[in-house]
Amino acid sequence: MEQPQVKCLDAAASWQLIDQGIPVIDVRSAAEFAAGHLQGATNVPLDSLSQWAQQQADKQQALLLYCGAGIRAQKGCDLLCAEGFMAVSNAGALKDLLSHRD
Secondary structure (H helix, E strand, O other): OOOOEEEEOOHHHHHHHHHOOOOEEEOOOHHHHHHOOOOOOEEOOHHHHHHHHHOOOOOOOOEEEEEOOOHHHHHHHHHHHHOOOOEEEEEEEHHHHHHOOO
């Protein structure tokens, strides 16, 4: 059986995936999301992620997670792997992503 993989990506690699259309999940709080987020990102706060994951039919879908510093995104990636998702990536901190956008 294939094992889930969590990848930790730098900003450049994350933007390559974003530009290819990978779904982006912001695991910060709703208030943090409202204060600024990546265009096209879906806000699923970390404390709601398990419930959200259980509602998703396609566990093979690649997902890219980010947060304020990268720690919650890593926790989210670990949680999604435990829920059976096979291809999740930690894009790290929003500020790093924004500062590396061309």
